[in-house]
Amino acid sequence: MKLTQDQSLFSALRIPPSNGHTSDYFVKTGTGQAAEVMFRGEHASLNAIADVVPSFCPRSYAHGPLASAPGKFFLATDFLDLTGSGAAASGQTLAQKLAKLHTTPAPIPEGQDKAMFGFPVPTCCGNTVQENSFRESWAEFYADTRLRSILRAAVARNGADEELSDSVERVASEVVPRLLGDGHLQSVKPVVVHGDLWSGNHGRGSIAGRGGVEEVVYDPSCVYGHSEYELGIMHMFGGYDGTFWDEYFKLVPKCEPVEEWEERIALYKL
Numbered sequence: 001m002k003l004t005q006d007q008s009l010f011s012a013l014r015i016p017p018s019n020g021h022t023s024d025y026f027v028k029t030g031t032g033q034a035a036e037v038m039f040r041g042e043h044a045s046l047n048a049i050a051d052v053v054p055s056f057c058p059r060s061y062a063h064g065p066l067a068s069a070p071g072k073f074f075l076a077t078d079f080l081d082l083t084g085s086g087a088a089a090s091g092q093t094l095a096q097k098l099a100k101l102h103t104t105p106a107p108i109p110e111g112q113d114k115a116m117f118g119f120p121v122p123t124c125c126g127n128t129v130q131e132n133s134f135r136e137s138w139a140e141f142y143a144d145t146r147l148r149s150i151l152r153a154a155v156a157r158n159g160a161d162e163e164l165s166d167s168v169e170r171v172a173s174e175v176v177p178r179l180l181g182d183g184h185l186q187s188v189k190p191v192v193v194h195g196d197l198w199s200g201n202h203g204r205g206s207i208a209g210r211g212g213v214e215e216v217v218y219d220p221s222c223v224y225g226h227s228e229y230e231l232g233i234m235h236m237f238g239g240y241d242g243t244f245w246d247e248y249f250k251l252v253p254k255c256e257p258v259e260e261w262e263e264r265i266a267l268y269k270l
Contacts, residue, residue, distance in 0.1 A: 043060040081208070
């Protein structure tokens with residue numbers, strides 16, 4: 001695959017027919033180390049979702065440096081047509097697909113002997129790089145690699161803010177153990193979580209070569225985590241109606257203790 005340096009950030013490629021079939025792919029390009037980290041994370045994230053629910057997102061085939069453009073990187077995935085036109089395929093609803101993702105145990109990471117919370121590579125939520133080093137405890141993972149890690153990045157970018165630092169540390173050391181540790185959520189097992197599932201990263205579309213129109217997601221920032229972590233950003237930005245939530249919670253009931261569910265979702269919005 002060759003892309004010239006003057007091509008735009010997004011490109012669609014049509015591969016010549018082979019055995020009577022034409023393949024369509026989507027390619028993103030970007031410049032610098034930030035693009036390399038982002039594309040490596042998205043490559044792993046798309047395939048983590050596709051391995052569990054194959055019709056839920058494009059599959060990624062390659063990522064890396066562009067030989068013809070030093071300092072530029074690319075990500076090549078299935079082409080996703082979001083016009084929403086055409087015949088329906090599986091007929092599965094968004095709630096059904098998300099429930100399948102959220103109830104399938106995450107794979108055991110390479111080099112580990114059991115399921116862990118984390119992800120094999122760093123990912124990006126927007127422009128924020130997320131550390132995903134593996135932890136046995138979900139409470140420890142959330143406190144250290146989400147709250148404290150993002151605080152460190154904010155301080156490095158914007159300078160120290162004592163009030164902000166104190167507030168984040170209080171949440172990480174007091175609220176997180178109360179809601180996610182100290183005997184709570186002991187039955188929670190890691191599952192693949194999209195990680196950035198606001199309504200703008202979901203739609204109806206067809207994945208090239210995979211049939212008709214499906215409920216699809218894209219631009220993931222995955223982690224092997226608690227399924228309710230996904231719901232924080234979904235509630236923060238809205239876009240999912242009562243019908244969706246009714247169906248989803250029939251398939252994925254709220255974790256115990258249920259009376260603390262709203263507090264957990266508020267924590268996951270941070």
